[in-house]
Amino acid sequence: MAAGGLSRSERKAAERVRRLREEQQRERLRQVSRILRKAATERSAEEGRLLAESEDLVTELQGRSRRREGLKRRQEEVCDDPEELQRKVRELASAVRNAKYLVVYTGAGISTAASIPDYRGPNGVWTLLQKGRSVSAADLSEAEPTLTHMSIARLHEQKLVQHVVSQNCDGLHLRSGLPRSAMSELHGNMYIEVCTACTPNREYVRVFDVTERTALHRHQTGRTCHKCGGQLRDTIVHFGERGTLGQPLNWEAATQAASKADTILCLGSSLKVLKKYPHLWCMTKPPSRRPKLYIVNLQWTPKDDWAALKLHGKCDDVMQLLMDELDLEIPRYSRWQDPIFSLATPLRAGEEGSHSRKSLCRSREEPGPGDRGAPLSSAPILGGWFGRGCTKRTKRKKVT
Helix, strand or coil, X not given: CCCCCCCHHHXXXXXXXXXXXXXXXXXXXXXXXXXXXCCHHHCCHHHHHHHHHCHHHHHHHHHHHHHHHHHHHHHCCCCCCHHHHHHHHHHHHHHXXXXXXXXXXXXXXXXXXXXXXXXXXXXXXXXXXXXXXXXXXXXXXXXXXXXXXXXXXXXXXXXXXXXXXXXXXXXHHHHCCCCHHHEEECCCCCCEEEECCCCCCEEEXXXXXXXXXXXXXXXXXXXXXXCCCCEEEECCCCCCCCXXXXXXXXXXHHHXXXXXXXXXXXECCCCCCHHHCHHHHCCXXXXXXXXXXXXXXXXXXXXXXXXXXXXXXXXXXXXXXXXHHCXXXXXXXXXXXXXXXXXXXXXXXXXXXXXXXXXXXXXXXXXXXXXXXXXXXXXXXXXXXXXXXXXXXXXXXXXC
């Protein structure tokens, strides 16, 4: 006899009974589910009796259905009609004019116009992967600052925006001309690598994506510091990591800006990540003293109920209307004026082969530094930080 007083055969019999009950419960659940999918007028008397006898299962299945519908609605993109959007933009313009300290939070939605996919939109990276569909490659070196990026830079120039907190790694805020002191790139910048052996950390701005060889918990780029010879690392903060670098993350400036803000404008962000940073929302302050929140996004966000105003529209469309309302001209992006070229540190002799990414150049016809003589290819190049993030989310097939 085994401990507990049951023999081996008795334990096996009890296990069979348990499994049989579970299978019967699953079959009952399937039957009830099929009946609930029918219209009430189409159900037979016997099916009605089964539902009456399975009240707990009916409640459970109806709850599941409501949750699925709720999640589906949250993923839907909603657009305000033109008149409603114009009315909301006038209200937003008034808030921008009257703000004493305006901070802008930006997400992937402001870069979709530059052909960089977002994450949670209908064609976003995570959305497609969850549906089992492949994610197409994107040549991020072809991306340029959008109308929204350039509008934000002009608003800062006009002292209407004091600070920008971005979740994006694409470097487009930097390339729009926004001063580095005025932004916090919380998840890093694909054009910047740093030496953490130097104090303070020594930065190297490049004209190519430095993340080709990097991934989650593996950040060395393969190049070395010009001063101390230490290994350089990228600045990307992947999902599941905690950002510790001073720059370009600039967390200190982000938290200081949030504490001073009386108005926050969120552009193109689902806020599902940003909501996890309580310092950005002044949660230690009583609700009456927290900044007024304005959100521009096509989908639901977890901060909608806190917002003074939610605008359902594409960021470029809203910013065009806002700049018209403020009577401000939106500067056009020019590669000849792109600050990245003056900030960039050239590769040393012998480092030209340390990457295979396409380099930025001032003219589209001009080959970038390190690209001379390289064979031309029509195949799109997938940015390292973007590609690694996608790979991390895909399920590996079991080898049989």
